[in-house]
Amino acid sequence: MSSSTAIASVGPRSDLQPMGGTANGTDEQYVTFTVGNEEYGVNILAVREIRGWTPESRLPNLPDYVRGVINLRGIIIPIFDLRARFGGGPTQVSKRHVVVVMQVGERTRGILVDAISDILAIGHEEIKPPPDVDNGLVDAEYLSGLYTAENRMVTLLSVDRLFAGEHGEPETALRAASAAAPAP
């Protein structure tokens, strides 16, 4: 844990160490969680805490994936509904739903997911690039890669891009992201 954290903070170094096992220093840890039938993962370094669902206060005139705001020990953080973000409609919340609180740049925000499933150590080499999806079909800019855990597929998310639209300049963020994506 400690070694991987230290390396991870420096950045992926897969070019130096061709990898194989999980004990290798190039691993990064991912927290994985489920939304519906799909499993997603985010880098553990971005995750600050995981908490049970508490009722939110709605914010006016925002897309349905902005669930609202909650009080996280005195700071007010927005909650994003990942299901709604991926077009699955708003989540019908229950007490078993979970909020993953993440640090994105200077901001703290939470994502609402169905359940936490695992913490995986994933080597850089094991991450497959997302398939050549049509930019219009899937907003692929927030997918950072795919990983196979046993026989499940875990979709790794790029946290900062996932929220790129909520910094107040959605247009530029999206354009920059799509410009960075390889041309089909």
Next chain:
Amino acid sequence: MDDLSRFKQTYFDESAELLAVAESGLLRLAPGEVDMDEVNAIFRAVHSIKGGGGAFGFNDLVAFAHEFETVMDGVRNGDIPVTTILVDTLIRANDVLARMLAHAADGTDAPAGTTDDTVAALRRVLVQADAAPGTAVPAAPPAAAPPTHYADDEDDEAGIFGDALAAIQAARDDAAPAGTVPAGTVPEGKLRWTVVFRPKADLLLSGNEPTYMLRALRRLGDAEVVCHLDSLPGLAALDAELLHMSWTVTLLAGPEVGRPQIDDVFEFVADDCDIQISVEAPPPAVLPAGRADAGTASPGVGPAAPAEPALPAVQAAPAAPPVPSAPTQAAPGTAAGNGGKPRTGGPAGDHAGPAAHTIRVDLDKIDRLVNMVGEMVITQAMIAEHLRDLPPGQFQELLEGLEGLAQHTRELRESVMSIRAQPVSSVFSRMPRLVRECAAMTGKEVVLVTSGETTEVDKTVVENLVDPLTHMIRNSIDHGLEGPEERERTGKPRAGTVHLSAAHRSGRIVIEVTDDGRGINRAKVLSKAIEKGLVQPGATLTDEEIDNLIFLPGFTTADQVSNLSGRGVGMDVVRRNISSLGGRIGVYSTPGEGSRFVLSLPLTLAVLDGMVISVGEERFVLPLTNIVESLRPKPADLHGLVNKCDVIMARGEYVRLVHLHRLFGIPKAIDDATRGLVVLVETEDGARLGLVVDEVLGQQQVVIKSLEANFRRLDGVAAATILGDGRVALILDVAGLREMSRHGAGTAPGGPASANSLSGSLPPPQTTPRPTARPVLAERPESHQRQPV
């Protein structure tokens, strides 16, 4: 580098305080009644700024500060008489110094020529003083020589070792030091002072420089400086940051030099060193005690200590010919007016005085503390709510414990808030200056009276008071007060009085600006307002309403735009600033007797008095200052307006109804205003709206939390807060709601929004006055629903 920048910040913070000290001192400086303590305080302030600036290499600043200091030194010695012109020059010099500091803080060079005028003025003062030597030292050329003589003191690279090395050299040469006073003889009419100066080892750590003191001593007369190296350790044991030397100075000085002058030299370091001063009068041929072994420093092992027994006397050679000290850049340039100097704290005490019982704390730390206490209050409220569900009669001790906790929490909150509180004197103390300038510009005679300077209020409020108060005082002097002749004609004293006062009143701070001038000329105000289309011709307004017209945007009665006022951006800006702080302003005027502006502000911006309302399942907080009243309309009160919106007749005025749930898209809310409630709200510029809500839940003090910190701004929302049950509630921005409702309900989010910033950083939007422009009274009559605040 980080370390250095940290020290730099401290230096700038301190300098800002020192500037304030100097300025307030200068303002109190008046011809005839010179308070030497005051003069010394100013001198020390400038000196400290100079010293620190030198440490960081702000050469321009140091050069200028030096000029300033030189003149202050002259004033201190009595060489330069205190005149109004002198004080004006010095005040200007203080401003320039502030500007230089601001440039240094930004890391930019001050534009060339910034200091030219002021330096020239300062030098003129010196020249005049030289031409007509002051009263204090009638005939003492060497001692009273203009201090510019030593202008290169600070540039002496040889620094600490200059004297010591010279002494060693002299000993080596084994030559009788030429030109020195023969040891042991005290010439006629002179006194021989022996000063043993043993600094503590850590003297250098506090930024003091013994060389300066030695040079200062030499300035007093012919001095022999002997350096003692006995405590100098070997090289291996040498801590280069400590001072291992001490000095014995034998000073031959005229009778004009007394003990005080010598004490003065060590004024800054008296606590950090051991000083023995003894004096001998003429009867000559007495070897000063201790002189014999003074030079017999036991030769240290170190490289710098071959001090042999000798008579290492050094001639007190006046340092190099007078160099026109550090001429500041001569090219003319724009004196970019970056006068904004950070001013913190009240009058900082005597810099060299005993350690004050204050500490400098980063504001962030206090804010974190305030936050945590806010959390505690909420948590405690939550616990209390849960405990209410317990079966009564049991858990008595738990309940009592909670009661105690609640008490402590409240006290803790108050004390934490009081840390952020500052006396308004930091704002008030800038006003004499302003009054002075305004009086000079208008040719009026003005006396400023202040009271209640110690009234404390949150730092943010204090900071935001400067601009409104500046405007109001200018306004009072320019518009309110008459010229001296006119005043005499009407039987008033020639000098007008502006009274500035502050007081706490029912949880708010009330600031009043009162003048004894001519009062508001209502006829003129009304005709101007009609002329500018702010009021419809033929409208009948009460006196009070007319008085309040001056707060309307674009209003001015000045026939000519002057430097002071008349651009019509005065009082409406004042009102907006005050409103954005959650305050109110009102004016009361009696023709011929004067006007009184009354400001009432919340004590802190961290909490807000709000009314909690509910719409559907959501709760919101409306700032109490926006609420006029709330009412449940009868069907007959409601009218449709061209099928677009509903209006309600309230207080003789048609007010547009805004359904909050439509605006915000909240489900399960009451749409029918006759079944819900209408909260009549008013924006800062006086526009009214009727907000349709489900219920008014009650008044509450809420802690303001930022929504933008982790998310972004939302239309119609000023900030957020956390209610007693731990849930978040949004604080509504009435001006924003009005904008939203004008552009049709439920428009796309993220549009350019008007911000009624509760933090006071953004002014609320400027809206055009309504054509009918009934002035809205700032001090509104209390309505039945509204509790006094």
